[in-house]
Amino acid sequence: MARLKEDLQTELEIKKSRFLCYLHASTSEEDAKDFIQQIKKAHPNATHHCYAFVIGEQNEIQRSNDDGEPSGTAGVPMLDVLNKAGMQDIVAVVVRYFGGIKLGAGGLIRAYGKSVSNALSFAKKTTRMTMHKYQLTFSYDLIGKLDHYFRTHSIEVINKEYNEQVTYEYLCKTAIDMDISEMSNGMFLPVFIEDVYVDVDI
Structure with missing residues (x-):
């Protein structure tokens, strides 16, 4: 299992929509939810604030949320990326600023998953x-x-x-x-x- 050493923020632009991914090391569900709220407050005008987190020695606490995106197109693919990367005690929040072009369900799944995988590629891990x-x-x-x-x-x-x-x-x-x-x-x-x-x- 890998853990995040330092918090990180990255950004991708996909079909004029901006996807800002925030990664944060977290060892409790309460801390993860506090971090999610911090990001929401920092981006009050964003279209969506989607998140996923895995916490616990056996990753027993797993949560995800699409925040208004079509069901299963944001939080779930984000969670899938965290699990496939073998991450532990981490929360990912992806903030989307809609650029006027709809991505469709498949496009959203790829965009949110790519946003997290891209951030993980730059992350320092232990x-x-x-x-x-x-x-x-x-x-x-x-x-x-x-x-x-x-x-x-x-x-x-x-x-x-x-x-x-x-x-x-x-x-x-x-x-x-x-x-x-x-x-x-x-x-x-x-x-x-x-x-x-x-x-x-x-």
């Missing part, structure tokens, strides 16, 4: 990964060797403490006990703390 959090206490003479190892293996050290010995807390995808044991000649081993969820760019 995905949630499970990382393992460890604590490692070791002697000062190993700092250089361990810092180099963590850096070259892209392991994030999230906390460092310097007392009689050095204590690092770090996040990694796979256990590195054997490598640390080898570097310290079996003197030091990391202690598993917990699994944590981390959002990483995709």
Whole structure:
């Protein structure tokens, strides 16, 4: 599943109608509805304010609205694009300013779907990964060797403490006990703390 990293607004013109798509990261239905109202207030003279959102760990909350467009021609295709893109915790609002040319049902479905897919193509996204959090206490003479190892293996050290010995807390995808044991000649081993969820760019 992918999540929106930053809010985004894009615009398309299709047969003289303007389609403004707003994407917003949202983790609750209440927040999504608040955002929809904000967009409506920002565009009081628009012809339509259609929306779709998917929220929840299993995308269990899904809503869409055509806002006066023919039934099934706006909100549903927008929702379909979000689901096919594997998006989670996101609301999309498409504001339409009618340009005088009717698009027909098929044209509307394509226009609203394209508006969302176009916005997603520019969006910065993250995905949630499970990382393992460890604590490692070791002697000062190993700092250089361990810092180099963590850096070259892209392991994030999230906390460092310097007392009689050095204590690092770090996040990694796979256990590195054997490598640390080898570097310290079996003197030091990391202690598993917990699994944590981390959002990483995709």
